[in-house]
Structures are given as C-alpha cells and as structure tokens.
Amino acid sequence: MNQLPKESIIKLQSHINKEVVIQFQGGRQVKGTLLSFDNQLNLVLDEVRELPSQRILGLVICRGALINSFAIDGMVEIENPYI
Template sequence: MAGRKETALDLAKFVDKGVQVKLTGGRQVTGTLKGYDQLLNLVLDEAIECEREQDDPLKLSGKTRQLGLIVCRGTAVMLVSPTDGTDEIANPFLADGA
C-alpha cells in the first residue's frame, strides 16, 4: 500500500463539463468542473446555487444565485452528478393524493 491512494470517484471524465454538487447542510450548486484533487476538493466555474424554501429546507425554490468561480471543500461534498444526461422525474413513492 505504498502507492498513491485512488478516490472511489473518477472525476477526470467530468472535467470541463457541467456537474451538480450537493453539499452537507443542504446546499446545491451547479457549475463547470475545472479541477479536483484526491481529497475531493472541487473547483467549479460559472457556479450557480439553487436556493431553498425558507419554511421547508428540503424543497428547492425557483430562485438561483450566481457565485462565479468557487472551491467546494471535499469534506462538505456529498454527491457529484453530471448535468447532461439526467432528467428530474416525479417521485414514484408519493401517493396520488399527497
């Protein structure tokens, strides 16, 4: 085990492509991945934060906030997903009347 540690996530294929990043604390950011390191620190360009509802922090509001060039600290990153090729679907577990 004297070699370099590899991350479980191969982010090389997402460099210069759009990604959506969910962070601890409920923040969600979308931007272009410009760089990363083995600790999962991410550099995003043209980053946009999707704001949450004040009364229900689990729901996204329609508002966004331009952030520009940011660094997401690896300890706060929970999820990284590509923005291209993904679509939002209705929750199949919700009852029709809910």
C-alpha cells in the same frame, strides 16, 4: 513499508469542463462547470449558480469533506439497497 497511492473510486478526470451539480452537508446545492480537483476531492467550479435560487456565485472552490453528492447529467433516485 511501501504504501501504494490511494485511488479514488470517483474518476473525475473525464468530467473536466462538464456541468455538475454538487450537494453539500446541510442541503445547499450548486451547479457549475468542473475545472479542477485534487486527491481530497476538493473541486474548483466555474460559472456556479446556487440552486434553486439561481444566485450567481462565479468561481468557487468546494471543500471535498463537505460534499454529500456529486451529479453529472442530473440525478436519478434509486431504491435503497439496505431496506
């Protein structure tokens, strides 16, 4: 049985070398420059700062399974479509 490769609904290639904000399970947030990613959505970020403390972390590998949200150019609150 031939299986087609799964495609991610997130098109990260166009966001390489751009600043992103990542929120992890548990609520921690970091902001940095997206350098690379893989098909499990593990991310490599550079010049990373923890938010809101601005603590400098440097080069970080973010495990895709622990990422809750990914924001480019800030976040916008939207109405909950399930209410």
